[in-house]
Amino acid sequence: MGAGPSGHRSLADQLRSWPDERLQRLLTARPDLATPAPHDFGQLASRAAVRNSIARALDGLTRGELSVLDALVVAGQTTDAEVAAIVRADPSYVTAALARLRDLAVAWDSPEGLRALSGVADAMTGGPDAGVSGLRPRSAAPRPPEEIAAVLAALPPAARALLDHVIAEGGTAKAGTVRVGLRPEDAETPAELLVAHRLLVPGGSLLPGLLVVPGEVGLVARGGCTTGERVDLAPEVAAEERASRLAVGAALGAATDVVRRVGLLLDWWGGRPAAALRTTGLGVRELRAAAAHLQVPETEAALLVELAHEAGLAATRADADGNPVWVPTTAYDTWSERPVAERWAVLARAWLASPRLPSLVGERGPDQKPWNALTPELSAAGMPEAKAMALTLLAELPEGHGLAAGTGLPSLVARVAWERPRRPRTRADLVAWAVAEAAVLGITGADVLAPYARPLLVGEDPAPVLAALLPPPVDHVLVQADLTAVAPGPLEPELARRLHQVADVESHGAATVYRFTPDSVRRALDAGWTATELHAFVLAASRTPVPQPLSYLIDDVVRGFGRLRVGLASSFVRSDDEAALATLVNHPKASDLGLRRIAPTVVVSSLPIDVLLPRLRELGLAPVVEGPDGVVRVGAPEALRARTPRTRESADSARSAARQAAQVVAAVSTLREGDEAARNRPASASTAGGGVLSALRDAIERRGDVLIAFTDNQGVLSERTVRPLVVEGGQLTARDADADADDPDAERRYAVHRISRVLPVS
Numbered sequence: 001m002g003a004g005p006s007g008h009r010s011l012a013d014q015l016r017s018w019p020d021e022r023l024q025r026l027l028t029a030r031p032d033l034a035t036p037a038p039h040d041f042g043q044l045a046s047r048a049a050v051r052n053s054i055a056r057a058l059d060g061l062t063r064g065e066l067s068v069l070d071a072l073v074v075a076g077q078t079t080d081a082e083v084a085a086i087v088r089a090d091p092s093y094v095t096a097a098l099a100r101l102r103d104l105a106v107a108w109d110s111p112e113g114l115r116a117l118s119g120v121a122d123a124m125t126g127g128p129d130a131g132v133s134g135l136r137p138r139s140a141a142p143r144p145p146e147e148i149a150a151v152l153a154a155l156p157p158a159a160r161a162l163l164d165h166v167i168a169e170g171g172t173a174k175a176g177t178v179r180v181g182l183r184p185e186d187a188e189t190p191a192e193l194l195v196a197h198r199l200l201v202p203g204g205s206l207l208p209g210l211l212v213v214p215g216e217v218g219l220v221a222r223g224g225c226t227t228g229e230r231v232d233l234a235p236e237v238a239a240e241e242r243a244s245r246l247a248v249g250a251a252l253g254a255a256t257d258v259v260r261r262v263g264l265l266l267d268w269w270g271g272r273p274a275a276a277l278r279t280t281g282l283g284v285r286e287l288r289a290a291a292a293h294l295q296v297p298e299t300e301a302a303l304l305v306e307l308a309h310e311a312g313l314a315a316t317r318a319d320a321d322g323n324p325v326w327v328p329t330t331a332y333d334t335w336s337e338r339p340v341a342e343r344w345a346v347l348a349r350a351w352l353a354s355p356r357l358p359s360l361v362g363e364r365g366p367d368q369k370p371w372n373a374l375t376p377e378l379s380a381a382g383m384p385e386a387k388a389m390a391l392t393l394l395a396e397l398p399e400g401h402g403l404a405a406g407t408g409l410p411s412l413v414a415r416v417a418w419e420r421p422r423r424p425r426t427r428a429d430l431v432a433w434a435v436a437e438a439a440v441l442g443i444t445g446a447d448v449l450a451p452y453a454r455p456l457l458v459g460e461d462p463a464p465v466l467a468a469l470l471p472p473p474v475d476h477v478l479v480q481a482d483l484t485a486v487a488p489g490p491l492e493p494e495l496a497r498r499l500h501q502v503a504d505v506e507s508h509g510a511a512t513v514y515r516f517t518p519d520s521v522r523r524a525l526d527a528g529w530t531a532t533e534l535h536a537f538v539l540a541a542s543r544t545p546v547p548q549p550l551s552y553l554i555d556d557v558v559r560g561f562g563r564l565r566v567g568l569a570s571s572f573v574r575s576d577d578e579a580a581l582a583t584l585v586n587h588p589k590a591s592d593l594g595l596r597r598i599a600p601t602v603v604v605s606s607l608p609i610d611v612l613l614p615r616l617r618e619l620g621l622a623p624v625v626e627g628p629d630g631v632v633r634v635g636a637p638e639a640l641r642a643r644t645p646r647t648r649e650s651a652d653s654a655r656s657a658a659r660q661a662a663q664v665v666a667a668v669s670t671l672r673e674g675d676e677a678a679r680n681r682p683a684s685a686s687t688a689g690g691g692v693l694s695a696l697r698d699a700i701e702r703r704g705d706v707l708i709a710f711t712d713n714q715g716v717l718s719e720r721t722v723r724p725l726v727v728e729g730g731q732l733t734a735r736d737a738d739a740d741a742d743d744p745d746a747e748r749r750y751a752v753h754r755i756s757r758v759l760p761v762s
Helices: 011-016 020-029 041-048 051-059 063-075 080-086 091-103 145-154 157-168 190-196 215-221 244-271 284-294 298-310 330-336 340-353 383-395 408-419 427-441 453-457 463-469 493-502 518-526 531-541 548-560 578-585 588-593 609-618 653-680 690-702
Strands: 107-110 113-116 172-174 210-212 239-241 314-318 324-328 401-403 484-487 504-507 512-515 571-574 595-599 602-605 706-711 717-728 731-736 747-751 755-760
Touching (some): 011 107, 063 080, 063 091, 063 113, 063 215, 063 408, 091 107, 145 215, 157 190, 157 215, 244 284, 244 298, 244 324, 244 330, 244 340, 244 463, 244 493, 284 298, 298 314, 298 340, 298 427, 340 383, 340 427, 340 453, 340 463, 383 408, 383 427, 383 453, 401 408, 408 427, 484 493, 493 531, 518 548, 578 595, 578 602, 588 609, 690 706, 690 717, 690 755
Antiparallel strands (some): 107 113, 172 210, 239 401, 314 324, 484 512, 571 602, 595 602, 706 717, 717 731, 731 747
16 A cells, blocks of 8 residues: 655645645535635535535546546555556546546545545445446455455356356345355355355445445456446547538527527517516416517527526516516616627526526426426526536537537437436436527537637637627618518617517518518507608618608508597596586595596596595585496495304314324324433533544544543443444444454444544554
């Protein structure tokens, strides 16, 4: 075994010796270690060994790096060269992987040699796809490989098949009726023969009732390495070359379309707010209306809606009735005035960092109810990473190459699975959704990463690169006699916004076609335009003379505009006595009744009838109620009644008694269990001395022996030399230092609060 640096007695000492740059890399890769800020290096080392923190660190490793870490767990305290010898990979790859494991503080150089941090072995879960070989750690005093190889060569086929099966299934097997302590010639079954040759050993108190294959046996059985295949070869992404002009053109078209459609959606919501659900989501009816307005499928409409919300361009507010509705934010006004490239950059950055799952909108959840757009639960923490990794792998393809047809996406999923093997099982769906959404946003075109998407991935501004590829905006249209206007390029934002108010988009492409219709002109009049402003706008925006049909259309719509007027009234007052109505309207005490005379014999009010009727009677009038059919309704109102509430006394007495008895029994049982737990709980288990715990944890990290002074159950102070294994739940699990390697009773448990002293044994 190689020794670590001479001055590093513990992990805390080793962390203390790191330069600031290396510490910053550690805290960046494992942010949980820095929140809240640790008080000292001892606290930092303790946090690094926490199970959840280790699991998060392992989640960021590749399958190859996890395989190297697994080999380190199998080897125990070892050297870099020995780890490289048992990993089926290029030695330079193993060296780089070990350096990364050290930087993440999941491996460190203890005085006895390189080893994995305590808790790493428990966090290594899964199978070969997760970089776990299934081999158990080597014994404290492993047998020479030559001796093990000779024993394996002499095994009968049945015993060797059983051993290979146990190794393949994780290295453990149930002991059952297998006898322990036999000589090889006395063994009657293949399992007993393996135990007699110490190819299977009892699991001890940590694995009671199980037989374990020591790690050194598993290594020899697999030819000296932890795996049978190389672990440093990442799957290749299937790619094929595509025409650059085709790919860039497709990406640019999608990018301009997503900017235009988000603007159309929010302009529409600005005049017609979309009703929000009680969960702040968007209902199915509203999503269908948005899809019809934008002329896109509902799945794409869901993406645009989620995109607008993630970019801060849409939010909820209360309407006039107090109901929540979705409307544009104040940030939308600023966004809509910026150039197309800058608007796209805002949307792309929001999408890249978003955990939302718009591709699931319309699908049914675990409760068999469909997912709604903008529902808070419709998100996944791994989605941003899936997007970044998928696009990064596309960026690593040769210039002008994209995903191959048919095999490209599955190979991309396999590569992401190799890069992050511990991620959730929904990884394949996340990657597929990321690729599909990137195509809609124009980040890719024909499955080739767009040139302006590369700066986006590295955190730079993609707007300058995109602006250089887009044609310059134009400030005019060509109005034709068939009531259409052709935009020979992307319009300036202000011109496009005003043109959308007076005309409908008929087709998209290199030249967008707008059509003037009676409905579109009426829409402009509803927005406050006048006939003069309409004629002036068309004349100023067109490079061609304004055709007479368009002028006639505007004048015809203006003539019919406003002939009918619609207002709001909650109630009305009708009388054949015009003088009485005039007196009522001009009454000084009727100013707050919201009265307005719309005919000589009819007055309307903004107050509801149940409020207006008593107020008129207070003025000394004697009104009566007129029904919808014009018939006067008189008579005493019905008296209001409420349903008699059901009291406890009126409930079923037998059921109440049974419920009360069950509650009493449960309460007594809870009290008994709590009292028993309080009696069995160590008096100071939760407040044990920090020096004892620190010394025990340090010994576990070093896998060293210590002398402990403890008080046994009879109150006698004793001392024992042990090798600490685990400290958990106020109990120390340790192995007697002078016990034989195959002694199943050598492991004991000690209450931490009974340990008064811990001294290292050199």
